[in-house]
Amino acid sequence: MFIRSERLFLRPGWPxxxxxxxxxxxxxGVVRNLSSAPWPYTAEDARWFAQQPQDQRLPHFFVTLPTSAAPAQLVxxxxxxxxxxxxxxxxxxxxxxxxxxxxxxxSRAVLRLAKVLGHRHLVAGHFIDNPASGAVLRKIGFAPTGRVHQRHSLSRGYDAQSVEYSIDLGSPSDCDGGDKDAAGVMRAA
Known part of the structure; x- marks a missing residue:
């Protein structure tokens, strides 16, 4: 799968x-904010991740900046x-x-895809010492659940407090959220 947003191109990773x-x-500083990435992050870790197959229901993407020069820069x-x-x-x-x-x-691009794939509810979280990630989650429509729990961080080597968020995407038939009458029924354009 590939996704094009306004400034970015999301694509599968290749070996x-x-x-x-x-x-x-x-x-x-990047890896410590992730739960499943080790530190130090080695060349072998990168080789392993780059060759992971895509799960059609749970895809992951390399985010690149499209440019006229090849290859596009991974961000x-x-x-x-x-x-x-x-x-x-x-x-x-x-x-x-x-x-x-x-x-x-x-993340907004992946949320749109998640809805098309039939996901109705997603969760996300961030370690308590990474509030910038919480700001991103709120911008894209996630709401704090009020729960803070311990989550293992492989890079830190211990359980750290993680703030939980969730979002309801609705049913896959109302992907664009528009064209509904007062009863919530889709209207013909």
């Missing part, structure tokens, strides 16, 4: 992406995964791309 992936994520990763029996949105972006709105834009 030959491992070096660029490694150069973007091998930053302790991060976004996708869906299963965690504790729920579908979870997750993402990371290279430090030099923080604060540019890329996490918000890429």
């Amino acid at each position: 030959e992406d491992w070096q660029e992936l490694h150069s973007r994520i091998a930053d302790e 991060g990763c976004v996708g869906l995964a299963e965690f504790a029996g729920k579908v979870e949105l997750g993402y990371w972006f290279a430090r030099e791309h923080w604060g540019k709105g890329f996490a918000t834009e890429a």
Whole structure:
């Protein structure tokens, strides 16, 4: 699967992406915000992740900046995964791309796809010492559940407090959210 947003191109990872992936994520400030990435993040970790097959119901994407020069620059990763029996949105972006709105834009694109795939409810979270991720989640429509729980962080090597968020996407038939009458029934255009 491929997704094009206003500024970004989301695509599957390929085995030959491992070096660029490694150069973007091998930053302790990035990895410490993830639950399942180890620190230090090695070349072998990047090779393994870059060759992971896509799950059609839980896809993950390399986020790139399309340019006229090839190849497009990898700026991060976004996708869906299963965690504790729920579908979870997750993402990371290279430090030099923080604060540019890329996490918000890429996550919105994946939310639209999640709805098309039939997911009705998603969860997400962030470690309590990463409030910027909470700001992204709120911008894209997630609401705090009021729950803070312990979640293991492989990079930190211990359980850390994680703030939980959720979003209801609605049924797949109302993907664009428009064209409904007062009763919520889709109208013909």
